Amino acid sequence: MRKAVETAAQVCPVEVAVAVLGGTWKLTIVKYLLEGTLRFGELGRLLPLAGARTLTRQLRELEEDGVVDRKVFAQVPPKVEYSLTALGRSLENIVADLDRWGTNYASAAAQLGERAQQKSG
């Protein structure tokens, strides 16, 4: 259990959830993996803005937190497959809800933004 998660556990269960899932790219990774196993390079192409080092770390943390499973094939060229654990799959509804909320938020925020512009402009 990572330190951030332990601290969160002292506070509130929802805080635990954000400690595990809150990193940049993490929930998007989970969202993609919900559709099936992916190799490292495939994830990289799906997330063009994420660097290899960052992507690696996010995946390692998700692995350490028991959300994703990492399978290394001992071959040349190397091949590593990422998939969700049962814990990861249990996020399906939450991810779908957050996706809807985020979509809705984007349009709502666009209107907030317009009003803010009228205030300041």
Added chain:
Amino acid sequence: MRKAVETAAQVCPVEVAVAVLGGTWKLTIVKYLLEGTLRFGELGRLLPLAGARTLTRQLRELEEDGVVDRKVFAQVPPKVEYSLTALGRSLENIVADLDRWGTNYASAAAQLGERAQQKSG
């Protein structure tokens, strides 16, 4: 719209959700506000680990992102009330799900931890 949120919007709706809700304390604040309006000091007492400066910033960001509403009473001693906007209230189910997931995670992680201990110890 905060920069972090804008960046997230370029990536995926779920990333937007974590950009808005991902800060330390934020979802816990929302969880408490779902039960009713709270004053600044009350939130502070509910979150003893959060400093005043941090709490203030989280609340301001939530306000800027249209999740919470801040109402200042022009009186001495000062009084400020925080409540959820419609956007904030729309998080009710998500917060409940994350709370359940976090609770379940804590017990599942305890067992992962035991196994990890057996590996490394």
Added chain:
DNA sequence: CAGTATCCTCCGGGATACTG
């Protein structure tokens, strides 16, 4: 009471170069 101002530290995340 509800903050602000100032300073500080830690670490997430990115850029680049290199490797088994």
Added chain:
DNA sequence: CAGTATCCCGGAGGATACTG
């Protein structure tokens, strides 16, 4: 292909002192 090593920067979050 799937990383690691190294360096760097910005920003989140905390401690303390002060204020309208």
